[in-house]
Amino acid sequence: xxxxxxxxxxxxxxxxxxxxxxxxxxxxxxxxxxxxxxxxxxxxxxxxxxxxxxxxxxxxxxxxxxxxxxxxxxxxxxxxxxxxxxxxxxxxxxxxxxxxxxxxxxxxxxxxxxxxxxxxxxxxxxxxxxxxxxxxxxxxxxxxxxxxxxxxxxxxxxxxxxxxxxxxxxxxxxxxxxxxxxxxxxxxxxxxxxxxxxxxxxxxxxxxxxxxxxxxxxxxxxxxxxxxxxxxxxxxxxxxxxxxxxxxxxxxxxxxxxxxxxxxxxxxxxxxxxxxxxxxxxxxxxxxxxxxxxxxxxxxxxxxxxxxxxxxxxxxxxxxxxxxxxxxxxxxxxxxxxxxxxxxxxxxxxxxxxxxxxxxxxx
Numbered sequence: 001x002x003x004x005x006x007x008x009x010x011x012x013x014x015x016x017x018x019x020x021x022x023x024x025x026x027x028x029x030x031x032x033x034x035x036x037x038x039x040x041x042x043x044x045x046x047x048x049x050x051x052x053x054x055x056x057x058x059x060x061x062x063x064x065x066x067x068x069x070x071x072x073x074x075x076x077x078x079x080x081x082x083x084x085x086x087x088x089x090x091x092x093x094x095x096x097x098x099x100x101x102x103x104x105x106x107x108x109x110x111x112x113x114x115x116x117x118x119x120x121x122x123x124x125x126x127x128x129x130x131x132x133x134x135x136x137x138x139x140x141x142x143x144x145x146x147x148x149x150x151x152x153x154x155x156x157x158x159x160x161x162x163x164x165x166x167x168x169x170x171x172x173x174x175x176x177x178x179x180x181x182x183x184x185x186x187x188x189x190x191x192x193x194x195x196x197x198x199x200x201x202x203x204x205x206x207x208x209x210x211x212x213x214x215x216x217x218x219x220x221x222x223x224x225x226x227x228x229x230x231x232x233x234x235x236x237x238x239x240x241x242x243x244x245x246x247x248x249x250x251x252x253x254x255x256x257x258x259x260x261x262x263x264x265x266x267x268x269x270x271x272x273x274x275x276x277x278x279x280x281x282x283x284x285x286x287x288x289x290x291x292x293x294x295x296x297x298x299x300x301x302x303x304x305x306x307x308x309x310x311x312x313x314x315x316x317x318x319x320x321x322x323x324x325x326x327x328x329x330x331x332x333x334x335x336x337x338x339x340x341x342x343x344x345x346x347x348x349x350x351x352x353x354x355x356x357x358x359x360x361x362x363x
Contacts, residue, residue: 012152014131016051023126025050032073045070045082048094048120051129052084059155062087070094074285078295078335080107083114089161090115097121097132103142104135111138115161119148211360214284214294215342217261226263232279233264233299261285266301267350267357276308276352277301280359287339292363296336296348298328307331311352318345 026046033039049070053063064085069075082094090113095104097119104119117138121130133148136157149157212223262283268276281297296315300307307328315324315338324336340346340363348359 012150013133014055014151016054016129016131018047018050018122018127018129022047022050029071029073029076033077038077041080042076044096044122045076045080045094047122047126047129048082048096049084051120051131052092052094052118055131056084056086056092056158061089061155061158074283074293074295078297078337079109081110083110086115086158089158092134092158093117094120097145099124101145103144104148106138106141106143108141114138116154116157117143118154119145209357209359211345211362212282213362214282214292215363217263217284218286222263226265226282229262229264229281231264232266232281232301262295265359267359268301268352276311278307278311278350280348280350282348282361290341291339292342293337293339294361294363296338298334298350300332305332307334308352311350314349314351316347316349316358320347322349 026043029046030039030043033042049065049068053065056063064087065071067085068083068091069079069081070083075081082096083091084094085091093106093110093114093116095106095117097104099121101121104117106117115136117135119132119134121132122128123130131151132145133151134154134157135143135148210223212226216222262281264279264281267278267280277300279299279301281295281299283295283297285293285295287293296313298307298311298313309329311328313324313326313328313334313336314322315336317323324338326334326336328334338346342363344363346361346363348361350357
């Protein structure tokens, strides 16, 4: 008579107590958000990044939270991001794992420029985080938890990505062939639609507007047709909540807001777009260098929940060449980012049903 003895070894995990300092920082970040869903997302992402940062420090790695998009309120608003910069190695993405979940959700916007993805489970009381494993590459928005590699292999995996100055993974590193440096965040769009440079086809009729001088916005001087976010969207702000012991599955609703010098304009009513109207938002942020960072957002207006299916948006440089182009495809919103120096010109072109609107800007 023979018998078989099976040994089950529980995968290595790492538990991190979520100190008051972690919750203070998470609360600080979520207060930038008036949308409750986004505020919850930012809160949980902050805790996940805190936990991975604690682990890496214990393993002897140097990290830089300040260089991580997850520590930037503007990028928190624009993206579902939970990255952590590991000095001389690259960025890890720290993704929330819900209790008893079978998959880790990884948005498509973070499938690139990452050296790995760490699953972080938070307990219901938000008092403890558990690092459950990692993936070196992700190409799907739902990655099975049972396919995560053991945490034991993570330090060695990180060291394999020792970076040289030429190979560093930086979210804001772009080609220098044009002065404007673009970045695209657009859900549910075809990859072929983004980051293709070409001369745009002239379409008729075309509506152009006077040049908007963005640098004057920093002095609180705005063109009359560029309104505040509240005037354009007119949402009732939702109360900020204490996210300690906050239920993971509580539904919420709200409208997107952000921080910074930001104005919006309703477009579509002045030309033959019929009932299709959109809200264009432009936000200006100075940096430590002469360059300015500019965030461009497009949302449905007049109570709509989707952008027009065939709506195209392009960012044109001073020569009229498209440095960014994408199509809405009935998405909820489109978010773009460019950077440039004072004195540079660019335009935003919207096209629907062969009718275009062009907004011209001077940084």
